[in-house]
Amino acid sequence: MQDRIQALYELSRKNERLIIGLMSGTSLDGLDIALCSCSGSGRDTQISLLAFETQAYSSEFRSAVSQVFAKQAVKHDLICWLNAYIAREHAAMVNQFLRKHEFQRDDIDLIASHGQTVYHRPLSLTSIEGHISNVPSHSPCNSTLQLGDGDHIASLTGIITLSDFRQKHIAHGGEGAPLAMYGDYLLLADKRENRCLVNIGGIANFTFLPANSAFSDTVCSDIGPGNTLMDALVQQALGEAFDRDARLARTGKVNKALFALLCKEPYVCAPLPKTTGPELFNLAWLSTIQANHDLTELPLEDLLATLNYFSAWCIASHIEKLDRPVEVYLSGGGAHNPLLCDNLKTLLGQTLHTTDELGLDGDAKEAILFALLANECVSGKPTSFGTGDTANNIANNRPVVSMGKISLPD
Numbered sequence: 549m550q551d552r553i554q555a556l557y558e559l560s561r562k563n564e565r566l567i568i569g570l571m572s573g574t575s576l577d578g579l580d581i582a583l584c585s586c587s588g589s590g591r592d593t594q595i596s597l598l599a600f601e602t603q604a605y606s607s608e609f610r611s612a613v614s615q616v617f618a619k620q621a622v623k624h625d626l627i628c629w630l631n632a633y634i635a636r637e638h639a640a641m642v643n644q645f646l647r648k649h650e651f652q653r654d655d656i657d658l659i660a661s662h663g664q665t666v667y668h669r670p671l672s673l674t675s676i677e678g679h680i681s682n683v684p685s686h687s688p689c690n691s692t693l694q695l696g697d698g699d700h701i702a703s704l705t706g707i708i709t710l711s712d713f714r715q716k717h718i719a720h721g722g723e724g725a726p727l728a729m730y731g732d733y734l735l736l737a738d739k740r741e742n743r744c745l746v747n748i749g750g751i752a753n754f755t756f757l758p759a760n761s762a763f764s765d766t767v768c769s770d771i772g773p774g775n776t777l778m779d780a781l782v783q784q785a786l787g788e789a790f791d792r793d794a795r796l797a798r799t800g801k802v803n804k805a806l807f808a809l810l811c812k813e814p815y816v817c818a819p820l821p822k823t824t825g826p827e828l829f830n831l832a833w834l835s836t837i838q839a840n841h842d843l844t845e846l847p848l849e850d851l852l853a854t855l856n857y858f859s860a861w862c863i864a865s866h867i868e869k870l871d872r873p874v875e876v877y878l879s880g881g882g883a884h885n886p887l888l889c890d891n892l893k894t895l896l897g898q899t900l901h902t903t904d905e906l907g908l909d910g911d912a913k914e915a916i917l918f919a920l921l922a923n924e925c926v927s928g929k930p931t932s933f934g935t936g937d938t939a940n941n942i943a944n945n946r947p948v949v950s951m952g953k954i955s956l957p958d
């Protein structure tokens with residue numbers, strides 16, 4: 549057998565694989581790197597986190613990506629360069645991570661790289677009032693674009709790399725997101741407890757895992773803004789990355805008139821499952837609402853308090869619509885925002901948990917979940933979710949397919 553195919557074959561037969569999951573989310577804060585030991589596959593999957601860190605992006609990196617991030621009109625040469633540049637930066641960060649944690653490249657079986665989403669375009673985005681699309685109407689389909697090519701990462705690290713996980717999901721009828729539900733179900737579904745796993749990143753999403761459920765009972769969806777609007781506002785007004793510990797928002801007052809207007813956004817009331825991004829929830833969206841209702845003069849603190857409350861309200865109202873008692877487990881950067889957590893707790897009237905209490909590090913969760921998707925892909929078997937594998941999955945945005953494109957180092 550040809551050597552490279554042999555290597556993949558051996559990888560598929562291993563009982564335990566060391567996989568580095570890489571996630572770069574909508575907050576553009578840094579690259580999450582999670583070194584995972586993965587054994588088994590499907591419902592037998594066991595994952596332990598061996599090392600984790602977020603490597604912060606340089607201001608040069610952030611400003612280059614920001615020029616195209618969620619923007620309708622971009623420079624083509626910039627996109628072209630970014631696809632290589634992002635991958636090269638990510639590869640350098642992986643190499644540094646390996647040196648720091650004293651691993652050799654040969655110790656690692658696989659890299660699972662999400663890349664950087666620069667545009668997410670579910671079909672639903674085009675039906676939003678006021679949205680002007682540059683795309684011809686003759687062939688509608690969901691689409692999404694992640695940059696950071698896997699071949700560059702494989703070549704520069706010397707490690708087989710799986711990347712671009714979202715395209716297969718779309719090819720099989722999905723919106724390309726959220727992909728969290730696969731790992732959430734395999735790792736965290738429980739026999740006795742209704743669980744709602746809420747990840748509060750730039751965008752908030754949730755996975756509902758009813759007790760003792762089949763995969764086809766899982767509901768996973770984006771919710772709306774998590775931190776993205778608050779972050780963008782603080783970046784624009786103060787040049788700071790985010791409102792650390794909600795210091796500013798805590799000193800402001802929720803503006804009831806603005807809050808009521810934000811709640812009218814049709815996306816918030818749209819049925820599940822659905823996906824979104826900063827293509828919709830951005831400062832232009834906020835300013836238009838403010839300008840149309842003579843609310844442009846609000847102090848920064850009040851705006852932040854209102855956005856913070858709005859994010860919490862979006863999450864709470866989606867959980868309430870499940871219409872069942874659930875235990876809520878938070879993850880993502882927003883779980884460190886004390887005001888957001890307090891608001892959510894008050895709105896839901898219950899205690900909140902973190903996924904750390906279930907043994908899954910909330911900051912590393914998304915990177916771990918991509919390592920799990922790569923583990924499924926190279927295991928070579930169709931993912932087994934047990935009963936309820938096929939029922940109704942495509943219509944509910946959870947096609948059962950292997951995901952990730954394989955890049956060999958040479």
Ligand SMILES: Nc1ncnc2c1ncn2[C@@H]1O[C@H](COP(=O)(O)OP(=O)(O)OP(=O)(O)O)[C@@H](O)[C@H]1O
Nearest residue numbers: 573574575749750751775790793880881882884885
């Ligand atoms: N101490 C803190 N106080 C307030 N907010 C915080 C704190 N720590 C983190 N955050 C928020 O979390 C954000 C980063 O979250 P995270 O890394 O989960 O997002 P992401 O993965 O980029 O987004 P997504 O999941 O939407 O792709 C920061 O930009 C900030 O808004």
Ligand SMILES: CC(=O)N[C@H]1[C@@H]2OC[C@@H](O2)[C@@H](O)[C@@H]1O[C@H](C)C(=O)O
Nearest residue numbers: 665668725726727728751753770914
């Ligand atoms: C297109 C895209 O990158 N979407 C991200 C984003 O960040 C949060 C939310 O929006 C979620 O849908 C998704 O990421 C997570 C990891 C997911 O696919 O589950």
